[in-house]
Amino acid sequence: MASESLASDLKQLQEQQALILEQIDRAIAIFDRYDRLITYNQSFLILGGFSPDWLAQQPSQQEIIEKMATQGKWSKGEQEILIDLIQKADSNPTPCTIEQPSGESLHILITATSDGGYILNLRQLTIETDSKEIINRELRRLTFLLGLTERLQPATDIEEIGQFALSYLIETTNAAFGDVKVISGEGNDRKAELLVNEITSEFIATYGDAIPEMGALMKEGIPYGQGLLWQVVITGKPLFVDDYANHPQAVEGFRNPGIGQLGIFPIPGHRGDIIGVLTLESRSENPLQSQLQEDIVLAACRTLGVAIERAQVQHNLRQANEDLAQASQMKSEFLASMSHELRTPLNSILGFADLLERQRKETLSENQVKQVKAIKRSGEHLLQLINDILDLSKIEAGKTELDLQPVVVHSLCSQCLRMVQPRSDKKRIALSLELDYQIERAELDERRVRQILINLLSNAIKFTPEAGKVKLSGYLRYGRQLLAESRLDRSPVNNSTPYLCLEVSDTGIGIPKEKQGLLFRPFQQLDSSLTRRHEGTGLGLALTKRLAELHGGTVSVESEENQGSAFRVWLPLTELRTQKEDFSKEETSPEDVLRPFGTETTETGNSPRILVVEDQPFNQALICQVLELEGYEVEVIYDGRTMKDLIEAELRSRELLPHLILLDIQLPEVDGFELLHQLRETEYWQDVPVIAITAMAMPGDRDRCLDAGADDYIAKPLHLETVIEKIKHLISN
Numbered sequence: 001m002a003s004e005s006l007a008s009d010l011k012q013l014q015e016q017q018a019l020i021l022e023q024i025d026r027a028i029a030i031f032d033r034y035d036r037l038i039t040y041n042q043s044f045l046i047l048g049g050f051s052p053d054w055l056a057q058q059p060s061q062q063e064i065i066e067k068m069a070t071q072g073k074w075s076k077g078e079q080e081i082l083i084d085l086i087q088k089a090d091s092n093p094t095p096c097t098i099e100q101p102s103g104e105s106l107h108i109l110i111t112a113t114s115d116g117g118y119i120l121n122l123r124q125l126t127i128e129t130d131s132k133e134i135i136n137r138e139l140r141r142l143t144f145l146l147g148l149t150e151r152l153q154p155a156t157d158i159e160e161i162g163q164f165a166l167s168y169l170i171e172t173t174n175a176a177f178g179d180v181k182v183i184s185g186e187g188n189d190r191k192a193e194l195l196v197n198e199i200t201s202e203f204i205a206t207y208g209d210a211i212p213e214m215g216a217l218m219k220e221g222i223p224y225g226q227g228l229l230w231q232v233v234i235t236g237k238p239l240f241v242d243d244y245a246n247h248p249q250a251v252e253g254f255r256n257p258g259i260g261q262l263g264i265f266p267i268p269g270h271r272g273d274i275i276g277v278l279t280l281e282s283r284s285e286n287p288l289q290s291q292l293q294e295d296i297v298l299a300a301c302r303t304l305g306v307a308i309e310r311a312q313v314q315h316n317l318r319q320a321n322e323d324l325a326q327a328s329q330m331k332s333e334f335l336a337s338m339s340h341e342l343r344t345p346l347n348s349i350l351g352f353a354d355l356l357e358r359q360r361k362e363t364l365s366e367n368q369v370k371q372v373k374a375i376k377r378s379g380e381h382l383l384q385l386i387n388d389i390l391d392l393s394k395i396e397a398g399k400t401e402l403d404l405q406p407v408v409v410h411s412l413c414s415q416c417l418r419m420v421q422p423r424s425d426k427k428r429i430a431l432s433l434e435l436d437y438q439i440e441r442a443e444l445d446e447r448r449v450r451q452i453l454i455n456l457l458s459n460a461i462k463f464t465p466e467a468g469k470v471k472l473s474g475y476l477r478y479g480r481q482l483l484a485e486s487r488l489d490r491s492p493v494n495n496s497t498p499y500l501c502l503e504v505s506d507t508g509i510g511i512p513k514e515k516q517g518l519l520f521r522p523f524q525q526l527d528s529s530l531t532r533r534h535e536g537t538g539l540g541l542a543l544t545k546r547l548a549e550l551h552g553g554t555v556s557v558e559s560e561e562n563q564g565s566a567f568r569v570w571l572p573l574t575e576l577r578t579q580k581e582d583f584s585k586e587e588t589s590p591e592d593v594l595r596p597f598g599t600e601t602t603e604t605g606n607s608p609r610i611l612v613v614e615d616q617p618f619n620q621a622l623i624c625q626v627l628e629l630e631g632y633e634v635e636v637i638y639d640g641r642t643m644k645d646l647i648e649a650e651l652r653s654r655e656l657l658p659h660l661i662l663l664d665i666q667l668p669e670v671d672g673f674e675l676l677h678q679l680r681e682t683e684y685w686q687d688v689p690v691i692a693i694t695a696m697a698m699p700g701d702r703d704r705c706l707d708a709g710a711d712d713y714i715a716k717p718l719h720l721e722t723v724i725e726k727i728k729h730l731i732s733n
Contacts, residue, residue: 024043029119033116074100093109109121181193226251260281265278342386351718352622413435414433416472449571452569460567461506464507479494480496486558507563510565548569555569612635613661613675627727639667641668647675659688663692
């Protein structure tokens with residue numbers, strides 16, 4: 001919300017810059033380098049008799065000049081002269097006067113801008129007008145404002161803006177010194193704080209480089225109510241003082257005979273409130289009012305105020321972005337820490353529950369089996385919540401990359417239905433699949449799309465009463481059909497873009513219309529009361545939407561309360577594959593998919609030796625039991641220091657080396673990364689394969705382990721089948 005407010009303020013400041021044109025009592029039109037109208041003021045609209053709608057179309061210079069010619073503003077010959085002057089214009093205003101049949105004359109000034117465009121400046125002069133005086137005055141004012149604007153335009157730092165403006169004002173007004181102060185604080189706690197000041201060499205030669213009392217006051221700021229400047233802030237009108245040193249309202253520290261005539265001018269913000277003051281000092285014997293063209297200085301103050309507020313908004317935006325980046329970094333560090341702290345004990349819980357469930361020597365009672373399954377189910381649920389939070393964090397941080405591969409749509413959908421089948425069976429919910437066979441394959445990240453479908457199917461089953469229906473459908477659809485859908489985002493859609501539309505529909509409780517806007521917000525529960533019937537964190541749909549957007553797609557929903565819902569995921573098809581291809585897949589037996597531990601054992605005497613470096617006792621016990629059931633010899637080291645000493649010890653025989661090392665990365669005293677570097681730099685040890693085991697699951701953790709020298713990487717909680725598979729692969733190679 002803070003960024004939106006700042007962006008709104010910036011827009012208002014841009015509008016305020018346009019209002020400056022309205023302060024000029026001449027008709028102004030600004031053209032770009034391609035001769036198209038950029039902006040204009042009300043005087044130009046009236047003088048030319050144009051309609052605002054026509055000018056809003058940004059007509060060309062040629063069209064505008066021809067239209068004014070038809071109104072009798074100039075003849076054909078004068079029109080050609082005017083066009084020639086425009087083409088030759090430079091940064092010095094080029095004057096041109098056109099006599100009209102009415103006896104009046106049209107005075108025109110043409111000035112080139114630094115970006116290749118130009119300003120057309122027109123004024124209707126009557127016979128009685130002293131045109132020479134007006135032209136000279138306007139020339140001075142426009143030249144002054146144009147020069148000031150060009151200086152301020154590239155500046156973004158508030159002090160740089162103040163210095164540019166002050167230097168220019170002192171130079172053009174022949175002031176001896178000047179300063180710009182900005183107002184900070186609220187109400188009676190306000191202070192006028194020095195932004196910049198500048199003193200001419202003549203003043204320094206006469207009165208010294210600085211007046212100490214003035215310098216100290218400037219640093220502290222002038223409190224509200226002290227000094228004449230607050231009269232300017234309150235009234236919004238300039239103030240001229242002939243003898244400041246003897247003025248009764250002068251600030252005591254500024255009463256110095258070196259200060260002559262002062263002019264104090266208000267600097268207004270875009271809302272009209274005074275945000276600062278400009279002070280100019282004159283050493284001339286003539287009154288300051290007669291030396292300055294007051295309207296020029298006030299116009300300069302308005303320009304300066306806009307520039308100062310623009311710089312403040314940009315500074316606030318930068319600060320907000322830095323704060324957001326810091327918050328994002330702190331969030332990532334917190335998630336990484338919590339991931340480790342939660343996954344380490346969760347690894348033991350799931351591992352031992354798995355071992356108990358697979359036990360063969362002693363039979364558990366029916367009640368014990370139920371309890372073990374409840375432990376495992378709860379642990380897996382907690383693990384899923386942790387993974388969802390990490391996935392959402394990675395996506396929002398822009399650290400998730402898709403692995404797009406050709407995916408058989410029917411196979412993917414069938415697998416997802418089989419995965420949720422046990423849940424649907426418990427509630428006697430009928431599952432069905434309907435596919436459009438125009439799409440055989442699509443370029444997708446299979447793991448992420450499976451995650452999307454499992455989320456949607458799980459939600460559908462959760463919110464559908466017993467004996468209901470849940471259907472998964474897949475269709476070939478196009479952008480024009482997506483445009484008719486109810487979706488939260490309003491991203492542009494091409495009518496002809498093909499999409500794979502995956503729909504999960506149910507006969508569940510439905511969603512009220514007024515709550516559908518909350519569906520895809522992280523951690524948002526539609527029923528957040530303490531008595532709600534359905535568990536969850538509210539991350540599933542938010543993650544689903546983000547994953548669809550990663551594919552370049554979106555999510556839509558159609559729901560009616562007490563009737564059911566249909567969630568549709570729209571994934572753009574970069575390539576349609578309608579040709580059927582035969583895939584020869586290796587036959588995989590059920591025994592290969594899930595084999596009980598210990599069914600293949602090796603004779604103990606010839607068993608491969610595995611060295612486990614792990615400091616957590618529960619994890620040590622779990623890994624040792626699993627590996628021993630597989631027939632391996634296991635040795636355990638409890639901390640990084642002992643492992644470091646072992647690597648540095650003299651090796652009497654290569655045969656004493658283990659066949660493989662399972663190395664935990666988070667170890668006391670010496671961490672796993674240091675041990676990996678040492679292993680890869682030590683003779684004999686450098687050939688031993690190492691699997692890094694860690695609770696770190698944040699972006700880049702896997703690559704960091706592999707870069708340090710690990711042959712493979714496993715994140716906790718350990719999936720025991722994966723551990724065994726990786727160990728066998730590395731030892732056999």
